[in-house]
Structure formats: structure tokens, C-alpha cells
Amino acid sequence: xxxxxxxxxxxxxxxxxxxxxxxxxxxSSFYYRVGTLIFINSIAVIGLVILIGxxxxxxxxxxxxxxxxxxxxxxxxxxxxxxxxxxxILGAVVSxxxxxxxxxxxxxxxxxxxxxxxxxLGMLISMVLTNETQLTGGPDGMAVxxxxxxxxxxxxxxxxxxxxxxxxxxxxxxxxxxxxLALNLYNSPTGRVLxxxxxxxxxxxxVGADVARYKLVAFVISAAYASVAGSLLALFNRFITPDIAxxxxxxxxxxxxxLGGAGSVLGGIAGAxxxxxxxxxxTMFHEYEHVMLGLIMMLVxxxxxxxxxxTLRKLMLRRAIP
Amino acid sequence: MKLKEVFKTTTLAAATAAMTTLATPxxxxxxxxxxxxxxxxxxxxxxxxxxxxxxxxxEVNAAGGVNGEPIKxxxxxxxxxxxxxxxxxxxxxxxxxxxxxIGGTTSGAxxxxxxxxxxxxxxxxxxxxxxxxxxxxxxxxxxxxHTDRMACEKIFTDMQANGISKIGMISGTGGFGKSMRxxxxxxxxxxxxxxxxxxxxxxxxxxxxxxxxxxxxxxxxQAVVNPGFGQGPAIVTRNYRQLGIDLPLYQSxxxxxxxxIELAGDAAEGVRLPAAALLVASxxxxxxxxxxxxxxxxxxxxxxxxxxxxxxxxxxxxxFKMLVAAMETAGSSDPEAVRDALENTRGFVGTGGVxxxxxxxxxxxxxxxxxxxxxxxxxxxxxx
Amino acid sequence: MSExxxxxxxxxxxxxxxxxxxxxFTIIYNASEVVNxxxxxxxxxxxxxxxxxxxxxxxxxxxxxxxxxxxxxVGVLLNKxxxxxxxxxSVVNLIIITIGASIFLRGLAQIIFDKxxxxxxxxxGDDPLHIAGAxxxxxxxxxxxxxxxxxxGLYAFFTRTLTxxxxxxxxxxxxAARLVGINTNFIMALSFGLxxxxxxxxxxxxxxxxxxxxxxxxxxxxxGFAAAMLGGMGNPFGALVGGLFIGLIEATTAxxxxxxxxxAAAFIVILLTLFVMPQGLFGAKSxxxx
Numbered sequence: 004x005x006x007x008x009x010x011x012x013x014x015x016x017x018x019x020x021x022x023x024x025x026x027x028x029x030x031s032s033f034y035y036r037v038g039t040l041i042f043i044n045s046i047a048v049i050g051l052v053i054l055i056g057x058x059x060x061x062x063x064x065x066x067x068x069x070x071x072x073x074x075x076x077x078x079x080x081x082x083x084x085x086x087x088x089x090x091x092i093l094g095a096v097v098s099x100x101x102x103x104x105x106x107x108x109x110x111x112x113x114x115x116x117x118x119x120x121x122x123x124l125g126m127l128i129s130m131v132l133t134n135e136t137q138l139t140g141g142p143d144g145m146a147v148x149x150x151x152x153x154x155x156x157x158x159x160x161x162x163x164x165x166x167x168x169x170x171x172x173x174x175x176x177x178x179x180x181x182x183x184l185a186l187n188l189y190n191s192p193t194g195r196v197l198x199x200x201x202x203x204x205x206x207x208x209x210v211g212a213d214v215a216r217y218k219l220v221a222f223v224i225s226a227a228y229a230s231v232a233g234s235l236l237a238l239f240n241r242f243i244t245p246d247i248a249x250x251x252x253x254x255x256x257x258x259x260x261x262l263g264g265a266g267s268v269l270g271g272i273a274g275a276x277x278x279x280x281x282x283x284x285x286t287m288f289h290e291y292e293h294v295m296l297g298l299i300m301m302l303v304x305x306x307x308x309x310x311x312x313x314t315l316r317k318l319m320l321r322r323a324i325p
Numbered sequence: 326m327k328l329k330e331v332f333k334t335t336t337l338a339a340a341t342a343a344m345t346t347l348a349t350p351x352x353x354x355x356x357x358x359x360x361x362x363x364x365x366x367x368x369x370x371x372x373x374x375x376x377x378x379x380x381x382x383x384e385v386n387a388a389g390g391v392n393g394e395p396i397k398x399x400x401x402x403x404x405x406x407x408x409x410x411x412x413x414x415x416x417x418x419x420x421x422x423x424x425x426x427i428g429g430t431t432s433g434a435x436x437x438x439x440x441x442x443x444x445x446x447x448x449x450x451x452x453x454x455x456x457x458x459x460x461x462x463x464x465x466x467x468x469x470x471h472t473d474r475m476a477c478e479k480i481f482t483d484m485q486a487n488g489i490s491k492i493g494m495i496s497g498t499g500g501f502g503k504s505m506r507x508x509x510x511x512x513x514x515x516x517x518x519x520x521x522x523x524x525x526x527x528x529x530x531x532x533x534x535x536x537x538x539x540x541x542x543x544x545x546x547q548a549v550v551n552p553g554f555g556q557g558p559a560i561v562t563r564n565y566r567q568l569g570i571d572l573p574l575y576q577s578x579x580x581x582x583x584x585x586i587e588l589a590g591d592a593a594e595g596v597r598l599p600a601a602a603l604l605v606a607s608x609x610x611x612x613x614x615x616x617x618x619x620x621x622x623x624x625x626x627x628x629x630x631x632x633x634x635x636x637x638x639x640x641x642x643x644x645f646k647m648l649v650a651a652m653e654t655a656g657s658s659d660p661e662a663v664r665d666a667l668e669n670t671r672g673f674v675g676t677g678g679v680x681x682x683x684x685x686x687x688x689x690x691x692x693x694x695x696x697x698x699x700x701x702x703x704x705x706x707x708x709x
Numbered sequence: 710m711s712e713x714x715x716x717x718x719x720x721x722x723x724x725x726x727x728x729x730x731x732x733x734f735t736i737i738y739n740a741s742e743v744v745n746x747x748x749x750x751x752x753x754x755x756x757x758x759x760x761x762x763x764x765x766x767x768x769x770x771x772x773x774x775x776x777x778x779x780x781x782x783v784g785v786l787l788n789k790x791x792x793x794x795x796x797x798x799s800v801v802n803l804i805i806i807t808i809g810a811s812i813f814l815r816g817l818a819q820i821i822f823d824k825x826x827x828x829x830x831x832x833x834g835d836d837p838l839h840i841a842g843a844x845x846x847x848x849x850x851x852x853x854x855x856x857x858x859x860x861x862g863l864y865a866f867f868t869r870t871l872t873x874x875x876x877x878x879x880x881x882x883x884x885a886a887r888l889v890g891i892n893t894n895f896i897m898a899l900s901f902g903l904x905x906x907x908x909x910x911x912x913x914x915x916x917x918x919x920x921x922x923x924x925x926x927x928x929x930x931x932x933g934f935a936a937a938m939l940g941g942m943g944n945p946f947g948a949l950v951g952g953l954f955i956g957l958i959e960a961t962t963a964x965x966x967x968x969x970x971x972x973a974a975a976f977i978v979i980l981l982t983l984f985v986m987p988q989g990l991f992g993a994k995s996x997x998x999x
Binding site for chain 2: 712715716718719722723726819823824825826827828835837844846915918919920922924925927928960961963964968969971972
């Protein structure tokens with residue numbers, strides 16, 4: 004039946020079903036939190052799928068944009084009197100503008116040089132957030148005004164719900180919107196140029212594409228995604244520290260993207276799911292937690308080069324057509 | 326995709342199922358949770374805390390448990406990351422269903438977790454330093470370590486007694502250093518002390534001679550304070566001697582472990598710091614109420630781990646003992662009853678001092694809990 | 710004036726460490742175009758192994774050599790078990806593999822060793838030398854000479870010896886290298902071993918100054934990587950200059966401007982340099998194959 008649907012619609016349907024059905028397997032309300040974190044990470048990762056998977060550019064500094072989004076939501080309501088949701092938009096706009104401003108010179112760089120430049124950018128943002136204690140509360144972080152979702156549900160619908168349960172559905176909705184936008188981009192003319200960049204920048208240039216402009220577009224979009232994810236995390240946790248903008252978080256985001264399969268939105272979400280849920284499972288290994296995590300990362304990359312999802316899909320196809 | 330999702334969720338579910346079966350055996354158990362920075366930048370603090378808790382649980386259970394029920398400790402490693410800490414706090418409350426939580430090695434992690442415990446009404450004893458944890462008082466939140474504000478006050482009192490009024494500060498930019506720097510700047514005026522040089526260093530920096538050179542050259546400077554923990558203070562101390570600065574150097578309670586003396590070597594001679602009685606157990610007067618407590622803890626910890634004791638493990642010791650005492654007083658492990666008993670803790674003798682909690686004070690320590698120590702001949706000496 | 714000299718001493722000491730890490734990156738990059746993010750863990754292993762072997766009773770120099778040797782073996786194993794099976798994988802995959810290796814090694818170190826800070830005595834005592842009003846620790850001289858020595862050795866190795874040239878040839882074109890009779894597997898193993906040994910040497914030299922613990926590798930890898938890129942990836946001279954340059958920027962910024970933003974100053978300089986010179990200071994202009 005689904006065979007007649009275009010792939011992106013199919014992907015969205017699969018995603019919707021998974022989000023809707025997963026709670027049936029949750030043994031306790033704690034899993035709504037893990038689910039929400041998966042959705043939030045997935046949103047940042049979708050941005051990187053556009054940058055890494057579509058356009059073939061690397062970034063080791065995207066956590067910086069998450070930091071901007073997070074602190075926009077922390078500071079917006081306090082200093083500008085903005086609604087938290089307006090602060091989220093503001094954060095995304097600031098991130099996009101910053102990406103646009105620094106994107107041109109940075110994206111002229113290639114490969115590892117691009118990696119170190121984006122790393123530097125992320126470090127600079129993280130340092131400002133850590134050092135401007137007056138504004139950001141420094142390394143110990145600051146409280147964030149929440150969206151009041153649970154309260155809104157209680158008042159309008161008249162029953163009491165746990166914050167994390169409301170957030171699960173809210174985050175799931177946000178993820179679906181993010182995925183829908185990215186999947187549409189994939190099939191748009193812009194998306195096609197981006198993917199041609201991934202294969203060969205020079206070939207794209209020879210057929211007349213304004214390579215620099217399209218790279219910049221991917222960079223700006225991915226920055227906005229990262230920023231929204233950061234905002235959501237801040238609003239969800241109602242507390243934020245500069246750790247969100249750290250180099251380690253940047254690396255984590257890239258790892259999620261590549262581990263799941265950078266080429267597709269669903270692959271990215273699979274990666275985000277794996278790396279967000281894994282630490283919760285690995286707690287049973289106690290002190291061997293980090294050894295296991297490192298081992299799993301290496302094994303996936305050695306034996307599933309295209310990432311988790313594409314490899315599994317290939318395996319299933321092979322079995323289906325003997 | 327579908328398969329993978331399903332696989333993932335079932336693994337998670339299976340893992341939890343396995344854990345819940347372990348956690349809820351036929352007989353009653355008291356579940357206590359803890360999430361600490363066992364790894365990461367604050368593992369220096371979190372590691373002895375975790376080991377202390379594990380040791381004490383065994384000890385209590387061997388002696389028949391609390392109110393006749395054995396304690397089960399569920400311990401997670403948040404690496405000092407507030408987001409992870411909050412996730413584990415939620416897990417402890419909603420999934421493991423613990424009755425009380427000890428933890429939060431860092432102030433950032435603690436602050437991120439507090440709303441969870443307040444919302445779910447679970448007593449929580451933090452092991453982090455910042456004064457913001459208990460000021461303003463939160464109904465379900467307690468803490469055992471002296472605040473950074475108290476450390477500043479203790480240092481400044483000592484300076485005042487020695488006629489020092491112009492000082493330099495060199496602070497770590499980690500949570501601990503930043504927070505204590507802020508508190509010190511805040512209270513300096515109360516002691517007629519002027520900060521004439523204010524430098525910082527990053528948590529993984531390896532040379533602080535440029536900053537110290539500036540401090541050395543500051544006009545009229547009489548002493549230097551170094552808020553921070555980990556490798557920073559040891560390197561600052563060594564650089565201090567390398568540059569030949571012969572002004573008094575004050576470290577914070579963040580270096581209160583024997584390893585600081587080992588790491589800083591001869592350079593540590595003459596360094597002063599405020600610290601708990603734990604470090605000078607053998608020098609305490611025989612009638613000091615803390616003497617049996619601290620010597621007992623030192624003996625047990627060193628036998629259990631083979632590592633020298635630090636005041637950080639002592640914070641966990643105090644938290645656990647106070648919690649157990651509260652459960653015994655309350656006669657149950659019901660969170661509400663335990664919280665009330667915790668708030669009524671009076672005259673509890675711990676490694677950090679004598680604790681007198683109240684509805685207005687969820688720390689219960691005063692400045693007398695701090696001793697001013699000086700390092701002489703590679704050992705701590707009380708100087709007051 | 711004596712202040713400036715003090716800042717320069719500080720910058721050169723720290724910079725020499727960055728340079729050694731950057732040199733480690735360079736060796737592996739030259740052989741395989743892999744950027745090895747577990748380079749920092751080699752430095753950690755060098756220091757931690759020396760600490761524990763020294764405490765076990767071996768003389769310091771013996772402990773140091775044994776530590777360098779064991780770390781080199783770890784490097785060879787890393788290549789054999791994680792990099793070789795992933796041959797042909799994309800650059801990003803290889804980066805993730807080395808990041809995984811770094812988490813793995815760090816996790817292992819915290820179990821095998823411990824989570825405390827450690828240090829052993831300086832090689833030539835702790836009495837500082839006084840030079841024109843500034844002070845310098847003898848151990849700093851050890852670090853600077855160590856970096857200079859390693860650099861000179863590598864430079865000679867890559868330009869004068871057949872094996873060194875074979876490494877460069879392998880990086881340039883693996884198939885062609887194999888066709889002219891170069892054992893590329895051996896070259897890969899050699900470069901990982903060598904790089905690990907260089908990293909461990911850095912760890913051995915700096916531990917008396919900077920102290921060591923199981924997790925010092927992350928920040929060092931980051932700074933070393935930045936230094937290597939600033940100098941131009943693949944060029945040992947670039948790695949040396951890049952490392953020292955970053956060390957000097959940090960020290961002078963901390964001394965003259967603001968200690969809070971000294972790391973920021975280093976990254977701003979890197980960004981500006983790359984905007985003007987996209988291949989770093991001394992990087993070769995590479996032609997992209999179509």
C-alpha cells in the first residue's frame with residue numbers, strides 16, 4: 004500500500020507511527036523524558052544531516068548555535084520581556100544571522116580546515132557563555148522560564164498531566180515539523196544542488212551552480228535547526244549551563260548524525276535515538292560505561308560504514324529479495 | 326527503521342524490567358538514589374563521594390539496615406553534566422522510585438536537579454558548594470559542604486587578623502572557582518579588604534605564570550587567594566614559588582585533600598586554607614566531639630579503598646549519616662517524614678562540623694565548622 | 710621587559726606541548742590522511758604509565774621509556790584493530806572511529822589507573838633559573854628541547870630516509886605506493902606507533918609541570934589539532950610553529966589583555982589566519998581531483 008506514496012511521505016508516516024506508538028512500551032513516565040530528549044537531539048541532528056549529508060560540509064561547532072538558542076530562551080523573557088516561544092524564534096534568527104555572517108569565509112575552507120574553523124567558532128560562543136557571568140550565570144548556569152505546557156493542558160483540558168508527557172507530544176510534533184521541512188528541502192531544486200555538492204563540488208560548479216551560495220544556505224539552515232533544539236532543551240529542562248555549547252556536545256551531534264546514517268533524515272534520527280538512549284542502558288555496566296560507548300562507536304563505523312539505518316535497510320532488502 | 330526502533334525500545338524495556346526485578350525483591354528495601362560526577366572534570370570530587378556512599382551502605386546493611394530494612398543504593402554517573410544529571414534525577418524519582426537522593430557533585434548539576442525533587446517531593450541532599458543551593462531555602466533541598474561564601478569569610482577573617490587589606494585573586498573559570506570568586510568579591514568589603522588584582526585561568530590550563538606575574542606587580546598587594554579545585558591550584562602554587570612571590574597564599578577548601586600537598590610539593594609550604602576538621606583528625610583535642618567521627622571515617626575509608634581520605638568523601642559521609650539518622654528518627658522511610666526529620670537535625674556531629682538544621686537553614690553549619698590550616702613540613706597544621 | 714620575557718617563557722613551554730601533539734597529528738595524517746582524535750590520549754598514557762611504573766619501583770628514566778614503548782604498542786594496536794578494518798571508509802567515519810577510540814582509551818584508563826591527579830619529580834629539580842628578571846623551570850627547558858629534538862628527528866626522517874619518504878608516498882597514493890613495492894600496511898603501523906610514541910614523549914616531559922590524570926587528553930587533542938591546522942596539516946614545521954604560536958598568543962593575552970579570553974584570542978587568530986590562508990601558514994596547496 005505504501006508503495007504508491009513518495010518516499011518522504013512514507014518517512015513521515017513511519018516517524019509519526021513510531022512517535023505515537025512508542026509510549027505503549029514505556030514502563031514508567033521517566034521514558035517520556037528520554038523520548039523528549041531524543042526528539043530534541045534529533046532536531047539538531049536533522050540540521051546536520053542537511054549540512055553533512057546533503058551538502059557534504061563538516062562542522063565541529065554546531066553546539067555553539069544550540070547555546071545561542073538556549074540562552075536566547077533564558078535571557079529573552081528576563082531582559083526583553085519576550086514570550087519564551089518568541090525567544091526561541093529570536094534565537095534561531097540570531098543563529099542564522101551569525102551563520103550567514105561568518106559562513107562565507109568559513110565555508111571557503113575545506114575538509115579538516117573547515118572542521119577546525121567551525122570548532123573555533125563553537126569554542127568562541129561557548130567561552131562567551133561561560134565568562135559573561137553577569138548575564139549568563141557562568142558555568143553554574145541559570146534558570147529558564149518554562150513554556151507552562153502542563154499548566155496550559157490542565158487549564159484548558161481540565162486534567163493533570165506530567166510535564167514530561169506533555170513535552171513528549173510537543174517535542175514529537177516539533178520533530179515532525181523539522182523532518183517535514185528537511186524532507187521537502189531534499190527534493191527541492193536547492194536540495195538537488197546541495198546533494199550535487201556532496202558528490203563533487205567542482206562538477207557542481209562547472210554546471211553553473213553558485214556553490215558558495217548553496218553551501219551558505221545549508222550552513223544557515225543547519226544553524227537554525229541547532230538553535231531551535233537548544234531552545235527546546237532549555238525550555239524543557241528549565242535550567243541551562245554553558246555545557247550545551249561545548250566542543251564535546253558538538254562532537255556528540257556529529258557522531259549522532261554519522262552513526263545513524265548522515266544521508267537521510269530518518270538515519271539522523273536513528274543516530275540521535277541510539278546515542279541518547281545508549282547512556283541510559285549502559286548505566287548497568289557501571290564503570291565500563293565509557294569503554295562500551297567507545298567500542299560501540301568504533302564497531303558501528305567499521306562494520307556499518309553508511310551508518311546504522313542504511314546498513315540495516317540494505318540487510319532487510321537483501322533478505323526480502325533472495 | 327521500524328525494526329531498529331522496536332529493537333531499541335525493547336532493549337530499553339528489557340533493561341528496565343531486569344533492573345526493576347532486581348530493585349523490588351520480595352522483602353522490603355529502602356531505595357536511596359545518587360547521581361554524582363564519578364567521571365568528568367569533577368571526578369576528583371565525585372569519585373571519593375561515590376566510594377564513600379557504597380562503603381556506608383554495606384556498613385549499614387551489615388549492621389541490620391535502617392528500621393530493620395536493608396538499604397539499596399542506586400548510583401548514576403552524570404559526569405558533572407547538568408542535562409545528564411537532570412535525566413538521572415528524573416529516572417531516580419519516576420523509574421527507580423527512590424525515597425531520597427544524595428548527590429549533585431557540582432553546583433550546576435545540583436541546580437538543574439532541584440526542580441525535579443521539589444516537584445516530586447523527594448528529600449535531596451546536595452554535595453555541592455554554591456550558596457544558591459540553600460539560599461533561598463527550598464523545602465526538599467539540603468546540603469552538607471560549607472558554602473563558598475563561608476570559605477571567603479573564613480579567609481578574610483584570617484587576613485584581617487594579620488593586617489592584610491589589599492589582595493589579589495586568581496580564580497579557576499570552572500563552576501567552583503567562578504562561584505567562589507563572586508562570593509569573595511561580594512563579602513570582601515565587609516572585612517575592609519580591597520581586591521587590587523583579579524585574574525582567572527581555565528580548568529585545564531597548565532601554566533599560570535602570566536597571570537601571577539600581573540598579580541605580583543600589582544601595587545600594594547599583601548596576599549593572594551586562589552579559588553578553584555583540581556590541577557589548577559596545584560599549578561598556581563608551584564608557579565607562585567617559581568616566580569618567587571613571598572606573600573601569603575590562601576587556597577580554598579576545594580584543595581582539601583592530601584594529594585594537593587603531594588602535587589604541589591615543596592611549593593605548598595606555608596599555604597593557608599579553610600577546611601573541615603577531617604584533615605587534621607590526629608591534631609584534634611581528645612574531647613573534641615568530631616574526633617571519634619572523623620578518625621572512624623578515615624579508618625574505614627582508607628581500609629575500604631586503599632586511597633587517602635578527602636573532605637569531599639566526607640560530604641557524602643555526612644549526607645548519608647544524616648539521612649539514616651533522619652529515617653531512624655522518623656521511624657520510616659516515607660519521604661515527607663524523612664524530610665521533616667532532616668530539617669529537625671540538631672547537634673549532628675559530622676566530618677564537616679556540628680550540624681543544626683532549621684526551617685530557615687538547610688545547611689546548619691557556621692563558621693566554627695571551618696578550621697584555618699597551614700601546610701607545614703608537608704602536613705596540615707591548625708593555626709588558630 | 711622582564712614581564713614580556715616571563716610571558717614568552719610561559720608561552721614557549723605550553724606551546725611546545727601543543728607542538729608535540731600537533732606533530733603526532735602530522736605523522737598519522739601524512740601516512741593516511743586520518744586525523745586521529747585520540748592523539749591526546751597518547752599524551753595521557755605517556756604520563757599515567759610513567760607515574761604508575763615509577764611508583765611500582767622502576768627508576769624514572771626506565772619508567773619513561775617503558776611508558777613510551779607501551780603507548781607506541783597501543784598506537785600500533787589501534788591501527789590494526791580499528792583503522793585497518795575501516796580502510797576505504799569516508800573521512801568523517803574515520804574521525805568518529807578515532808573519537809570512539811579516545812572515549813574507549815579514556816574509559817580504560819579510569820579503570821586501570823584511577824581518577825586522581827598525579828605527578829612525578831622534575832628531571833632536574835624545581836629550582837627556577839633566573840634570566841633577566843624572569844624565571845624558567847628546568848623542566849620547561851626539557852619540554853622545549855624535547856619538542857625541538859622530536860621535530861628535527863621527524864624532519865630528517867621524512868626528508869632523508871627511504872621509510873620516511875615511503876610514508877609520504879603512501880599518503881599521496883596508496884595504490885601507486887604499493888605498486889612500487891612499499892608495504893603500505895607496515896607503513897601505517899609504523900606511523901601510528903611513531904605518532905603514539907611522540908604523544909607519549911610529550912606526556913612524559915610535561916607531567917612534572919602540568920600534572921596528569923585520565924582525562925587530560927581532550928583539551929590537548931583540541932589544541933594540538935588547532936595548532937596543526939594553523940601551521941598547515943601535514944607539515945612538521947607548520948605543526949611546530951603552529952603550536953608555539955598558539956602558546957605565545959595565550960600567554961601574552963593572559964598577561965597583557967585578559968586571562969578569561971586567552972583561549973578565545975588563540976581561536977580568533979586561527980580563524981583570521983585561515984580566512985586569509987585557507988591552507989594554514991605552511992600547508993601545501995592541494996589540487997582537488999575531479
